[in-house]
Amino acid sequence: MSRAFVNEDAGNDRPDLLELPVPPGPNIVTPRGLAALRERLAQRQADLAALKARADRLDKLPEAAAERDLRWLEARLKAAVVIDPSTHDLTEVAFGLAVTVADEDGRETTYEIVGEDEADATRNRIAPNSPLARALLGARVGDVVTWHRPAGAVELEILRIAHAHP
Template sequence: MNKAFTKESDEADDDDPQLPLALSGGKNYITPQGYARIRGELLDLIDNERPKVVEIVHWAASNGDRSENGDYIYGKKRLREIDRRIRFLTKRLEIMEVSDPSVHHGSDQIFFGATVTYIDDAGVQRTVTILGVDEADSSLAQVSWVSPIARTLLKARTGDVLQLVTPAGIVEIEVLSVQYPVPGPNGSTV
């Protein structure tokens, strides 16, 4: 029989997304805000979205013939997607290590959570914030702490000239400034 006419099993949909390899001895740093956002997403899926979809699937199943019932078929598929995301987020939260960057406020040395302004040898100035793998967003000038630029910048200080290895070759960059969030009154960041 031609493979094009065989039915795929539902188990193919249950494959978990691949987790990034354990980084630097298994550490997966994240800011308190990033942890709260990911935990909030997980709790919303468990407490709100999943029960709504279960209710729809239950209602659709009570209508009879499930083979052509769009609400039932779509609901079951959506339920698998939600369960997959819940498993993924749960695994990620288990290996996260919350690191508050505000403890370094006032320091000129670059650590996790720093916002760093640097200039390259072509005179282009850039500002990046070094965050966790699960929270960095390049469109907001945020880079993962395991990215090449972050690895080059970490532990450097204001005024240091560093060698950044790029696909185009080595680029010299100079650290212009380092900033951290201000600690809040109860130890939280502002």
């Protein structure tokens, strides 16, 4: 028999997908971040159930992707360490707090330092390991910090430190 007619993938019901990288160490999250991870897990579980309920299940890739996503979400939840920002006083910038800064032109921006999985630049939510968060952490109202960016350093004055809105 010719090799041209042999399905070398026969018996392989699971497409090969690369695993999503799970950062080592703890996953520091706010209570809101923990709730969001749990919501994402529940949604992905529902997605997988719907995929498995399809009449036509010839394409196994969507199911494999959902299972891979579930493994990643479960690992992130297992590594989660919740830090409740409501327990922080507002004397210095800390994880989970909102900090309002003014740049050299006087433009004010409020940032919130959140867990990696919560970071969202469009909402000014920044991860604690970002250059901006590293510049802000530990600063007090009135301090001027230097944010080292690829486009050049920027001086930021700390104007306010507050508890973030849920």
